Amino acid sequence: MTTRTLRCILTGLGNIGRSFLEILPARAAHLRERYRIALQFVAVADSSGCIVRERGLDPAAIVACKRDKRGVIELAGDDIRVVEMMTAVQRLPADALLEATPTDIRSGQPGLDLARAALQRGVHVVMASKGALVVAFDELTRMSDWSGDRQAPRLRFSGAVAGALPSVNIGWRDLAGGEIRSIEAVLNGTTQVMLTLMGEGKEYAAALAEAQRIGIAEPDPTLDVEGWDAANKLLILANAVLRQPTRLSDIAVEGITRVTPDDIQRARRDGGNLILLAKAERGPDGRYALSVGPAAVPAKHPLARLGMQEAGIVYQSDIFGRTAAFSLEDGPIGTAAAMLRDLLSIAPEIAA
Numbered sequence: 001m002t003t004r005t006l007r008c009i010l011t012g013l014g015n016i017g018r019s020f021l022e023i024l025p026a027r028a029a030h031l032r033e034r035y036r037i038a039l040q041f042v043a044v045a046d047s048s049g050c051i052v053r054e055r056g057l058d059p060a061a062i063v064a065c066k067r068d069k070r071g072v073i074e075l076a077g078d079d080i081r082v083v084e085m086m087t088a089v090q091r092l093p094a095d096a097l098l099e100a101t102p103t104d105i106r107s108g109q110p111g112l113d114l115a116r117a118a119l120q121r122g123v124h125v126v127m128a129s130k131g132a133l134v135v136a137f138d139e140l141t142r143m144s145d146w147s148g149d150r151q152a153p154r155l156r157f158s159g160a161v162a163g164a165l166p167s168v169n170i171g172w173r174d175l176a177g178g179e180i181r182s183i184e185a186v187l188n189g190t191t192q193v194m195l196t197l198m199g200e201g202k203e204y205a206a207a208l209a210e211a212q213r214i215g216i217a218e219p220d221p222t223l224d225v226e227g228w229d230a231a232n233k234l235l236i237l238a239n240a241v242l243r244q245p246t247r248l249s250d251i252a253v254e255g256i257t258r259v260t261p262d263d264i265q266r267a268r269r270d271g272g273n274l275i276l277l278a279k280a281e282r283g284p285d286g287r288y289a290l291s292v293g294p295a296a297v298p299a300k301h302p303l304a305r306l307g308m309q310e311a312g313i314v315y316q317s318d319i320f321g322r323t324a325a326f327s328l329e330d331g332p333i334g335t336a337a338a339m340l341r342d343l344l345s346i347a348p349e350i351a352a
């Protein structure tokens with residue numbers, strides 16, 4: 001059997017994009033032997049610009065450049081050209097776009113235009129960024145195999161909803177044929193860290209400062225603590241898994257800003273816990289009520305046992321019963337790994 005080279009465009013070379021390149025060398029033989037594929041990067045982009053080499057760029061040189069905190073266009077020269085990122089996505093012979101630029105949930109950019117352009121010309125898309133999915137889920141899925149058209153390019157985004165946690169895949173793929181009664185999930189790392197620390201007696205401000213110190217919270221953590229990051233992820237699950245067209249305004253959102261250490265200690269008294277719960281519950285009319293907010297869960301609830309840096313999801317289905325998954329992620333590798341699993345899941349179609 002021959003090995004098929006998958007030509008990839010990688011946009012975004014930060015924590016996730018760079019980690020993606022870093023995890024590949026140790027897996028190259030496995031990808032060749034098990035999947036009969038080799039990955040080639042024909043273009044990569046960061047905020048400095050986009051570089052192109054049709055015969056493939058050197059991932060190690062890109063990683064070294066980004067570790068030195070340099071712009072990737074510094075690698076240009078000889079047969080490496082600088083082009084507009086959009087031009088590369090629109091024109092370069094490529095099999096897949098791997099999208100890991102920052103998430104902007106108002107405009108969805110730059111990921112939205114990149115994903116549109118790729119899907120329009122039949123290039124498969126794997127997204128770690130959420131913005132485009134939050135803003136234009138319906139449009140992007142209509143352009144992809146989610147529309148039901150088996151010939152349409154693939155769109156995968158399992159890493160966009162809590163990184164390594166197989167939140168989307170379980171609901172969409174593994175519970176196929178069942179009727180999902182509810183989803184309960186902890187999807188935001190910053191608030192899980194803060195609530196854990198507050199349960200140990202730290203005040204809100206100190207817990208937030210600690211989450212920032214260990215690098216899990218944004219310098220401006222409003223999206224985390226006010227519940228919007230979890231709501232964005234729930235929106236993607238509602239659209240993708242529950243197939244209920246959903247906008248952010250359809251979700252009742254409350255953050256953890258009013259939670260006190262006392263609230264958490266009370267919830268923990270009998271072995272339970274207080275979590276920022278993202279929830280979808282099917283009503284008698286078949287529609288799901290969607291919410292994000294602090295919730296006390298009893299000791300027997302699977303999400304009560306989550307550790308400080310864990311995320312988790314619990315599905316209830318009529319025929320599959322209860323299905324739960326948890327992940328402990330230390331850093332960005334888990335999301336990079338999710339991009340790899342997405343790419344491998346569509347590799348047979350690409351190779352064909």
Ligand SMILES: NC(=O)c1ccc[n+]([C@@H]2O[C@H](COP(=O)([O-])OP(=O)(O)OC[C@H]3O[C@@H](n4cnc5c(N)ncnc54)[C@H](OP(=O)(O)O)[C@@H]3O)[C@@H](O)[C@H]2O)c1
Nearest residue numbers: 012013014015016046047048100101102103128129130335
């Ligand atoms: N970090 C996580 O654990 C995690 C988990 C799940 C999903 N995600 C999502 O994955 C995406 C990437 O996250 P990250 O942590 O890797 O972010 P990051 O470290 O900030 O990296 C973002 C990358 O995008 C580049 N970039 C910024 N603006 C750009 C533009 N206009 N055009 C092209 N490139 C641009 C940056 O360039 P420079 O290198 O020049 O700054 C950087 O390489 C985000 O959408 C995030 O929401 C992250």
